[in-house]
Amino acid sequence: MKPIQRKLYFASAFALLLSSSANAEPVSLRLHHFVPAQQNVAAHALAPWAKKVAEDSNGEVKIQLFPSMQLGGRPSDLFDQAKDGVVDIVWTVLGYTPGRFPRSEVFELPFSSGAGEPASRAFWEYVNQNAQEEFREVKLLAVHVHGPGLFHTRDPINTLEDIKGMKIRGGSRVVNHLLEEVGAVAVGLPVPAVTEALSKGVITGATLPWEVTPSLKITQIVKNHTSFAGDKGLYTQTFAMVMNKASYEKLSIDQKKAIDDNIGIELSAAFGRVMDQGDAEGLALAKKTDNNIVELDAAETNRWKQAASRVRDIWYEEVAAKGIDGPKLAENAEKLIDHYSKD
The missing domain is CATH 3.40.190.170 (Bacterial extracellular solute-binding protein, family 7)
Structure with a gap:
């Protein structure tokens, strides 16, 4: 390919990329979880997160919240519901599927953890260092723990x-x-x-x-x-919010950015902080x-x-x-x- 052709090719590809992102269709993602809508985490962590993603995507990504297992199944089914694409996103307790997350279980050992916010920051870093394989079938959005049990x-x-x-x-x-x-x-x-x-x-x-x-x-x-x-x-107990991989991949670049900008250690810490406030x-x-x-x-x-x-x-x-x-x-x-x- 000649230099002028290469420049035209990349310019066209870039323009197409911008066009596809700008003209992306709004999407609605279903977030399924096991507690009532008025419960502390649902009201003060999940709902604000959904609102922030919608704002950052200029309304292109709407997160629909389905509390109290409204979409069916049992709490122990949640992780697989996200993995298999039954829903798009779940928030769940890892311990509801015994033995499935052995590396993550270390945070549940007696007298090893205190306040939720710092321990949740630690848990996010720990998972990224030691337990990524336990979440390989999903897109990991956050992990956290609660305060003293x-x-x-x-x-x-x-x-x-x-x-x-x-x-x-x-x-x-x-x-x-x-x-x-x-x-x-x-x-x-x-x-x-x-x-x-x-x-x-x-x-x-x-x-x-x-x-x-x-x-x-x-x-x-x-x-x-x-x-x-x-x-x-x-x-303590361990929690995770995870997303179906295919649901994430179908998003436009800008839509993915609205998700990616609102996940990770700070979201994990936010869950822990909400749980600490709830403890008080x-x-x-x-x-x-x-x-x-x-x-x-x-x-x-x-x-x-x-x-x-x-x-x-x-x-x-x-x-x-x-x-x-x-x-x-x-x-x-x-x-x-x-x-x-x-x-």
Whole structure:
């Protein structure tokens, strides 16, 4: 190809590219999730994100929000719904599909994480360093964790012995292992099922962060809440927002940019920040209703840490069978959490 022909070719191609982007048809993307529209994350993270993408795309990308599994299926189906193109985007709990995200599970180990915002920044960086393969079938938009997890129970928990035999809801297999190690009877349930299970006596308590308790009416159903000394919670859970790859690829360049400019570490941090703010509101509500709020002292907290230490050993053994160096991943995760917690 002669120089003049090459210049004309690239000029034409560039003009075509600009034309196709400028004339792109508006698109509507369906975002499916498992909590009510008024719930903290749905109202203060998902809805603002959808609005920002619409603004940045000049109205070309509309995100339709479908809360409470309105498009069908169970919470455990969400990741596959995005992967398979049943919907375009989902926000989900990784622990709802046990064993599928072993590298990401390290953030769920007992007493390893504290406030949601710094830990969510750490989680995004950790996934990009160590767990990208777990999200290879989707476009990853954000990952995050909630703040310190704690107990909400019918009967008070003041010592390790008090939990023996209690039927406690756990939200992931790692949390269920934790409950079993401290003597509880673990009952695996997604968040939307907790209110009914508590009301009907199927469970006598639940592991949840403060953030989600108002929408589930937890402080009305049970009156005892037990947290732990120090800046690390009993546990945390991992979340992700992911997009179907084909849904992303069909977008124009400008439409993709509106998505890409609003994902990553800052979106992950925004989720964590919203959950931290929700923790403060949930705790304030429990205090307002004059519920029994217990924070175990350092000595009692250490007893729980010792009882829960076996969970980490179990996890190391399980992931080693998959060729994963658990101690190395845990060390990396802890360094990142400490790094972002100090910023």
